[in-house]
Amino acid sequence: MDACRRADLVDMVVVSTDHDGIAAVARDAGATVVERPADLGADTASSESVLLHALDRLTEDGINPQILVFVQCTSPFIDPADLDDAVRQVRDDLADSVFSAVETYEFLWHITPDGARGVNHDHTYRPRRQDRAPHYRETGAFYVLRVSGFREHQHRFFGRIAVQQVNPAHAVEVDSVEELDLACAVARALDREEPLDVDAVVTDFDGVHTDDRVYVDQDGRETVVVNRGDGMGVSLLLKAGIRVCILSTEVNSVVRARARKLGVPVMHGLSDKRTALLQWMADEGLDPARVAYVGNDVNDLGCLAEVGWPIAVPDSHPDVLAAARLVLTRPGGSGAVREICERVLAARKG
Secondary structure (H helix, E strand, O other): OHHHHHOOOOOOOEEEEOOHHHHHHHHHOOOEEEEOOHHHOOOOOOHHHHHHHHHHHHHHOOOOOOEEEEEOOOOOOOOHHHHHHHHHHHHOOOOOEEEEEEEEOOOOEEEEOOEEEEOOOOOOOOOOHHHOOOEEEEEEEEEEEEHHHHHHHOOOOOOOEEEEEOOHHHOOOOOOHHHHHHHHHHHHHHHHOOOOOOOEEEEEOOOOOOOOOOEEOOOOOEEOOOOHHHHHHHHHHHHOOOEEEEEOOOOOHHHHHHHHHHOOOEEOOOOOHHHHHHHHHHHHOOOHHHEEEEEOOHHHHHHHOOOOEEEEOOOOOHHHHHHOOEEOOOOOOOOHHHHHHHHHHHHHHO
């Protein structure tokens, strides 16, 4: 939905579903929901039948699109620019049907009763890659169709069919647990490249503002080392109107002292950080989807699950790394907070 909304040539986003939870999320994201009847919710229903049903419902509401963009929810990395380029091919009458694909030089085989046989090549001749013409593998991410032709043929491939080449990194399709794991890994890499558009940044203290080590003197007093660059980053966030808060389970005056120095609210000595975070976001009138939380250990997992941007420092507990949408490059106490601040500020500038 986000990719469609960010595409310049997509005027309306429609979600067809028979699930109340999905419908609620879609509406919250600004989409129009078409309630899918039970017979179209079965595994035997074709995608084309669902698309035609949605078009019919839109027509009943007086909406008659000329171009249909069919986006598959199993493809999480759609570039809005690719959608625009595909729509442009149909709009400018260069094609009637466009599908997303990646260029490939792979050698494909199929199994016959007599053994394996080459599909897209002569197996008795193996040319160099640069001597082969490319083939194109359908990614399943999106299809752009001229509505009149789609209604006539009732199939997504008709008339002049064209390819919209996409970045291979965007071609991950999630149909298995293994592919979901791969998508999560790719998401962390892709998200690292983008500015972070949020309204608030909430952090743990130990392991994020510090390197998670504590110095104890002979009298039992604890001290920690913090990063001055982190402090400057927080100052710049506050000047930009971004809210910042520190949550900590530790009962330690150093946490309160650091928060006072930074000029941000702090809640420490917490037994339930998740509940405290939810209450703070509600009090501040914040949309959780536009909040970043930076953590490093298992007591941060509840908070990470409640925000749109769960973020981990690179030396976090494995469960935290798995839950993170973004893994920072700088460790806690060594510029992790500054890194997140710079990402948020970049979004405001862009």
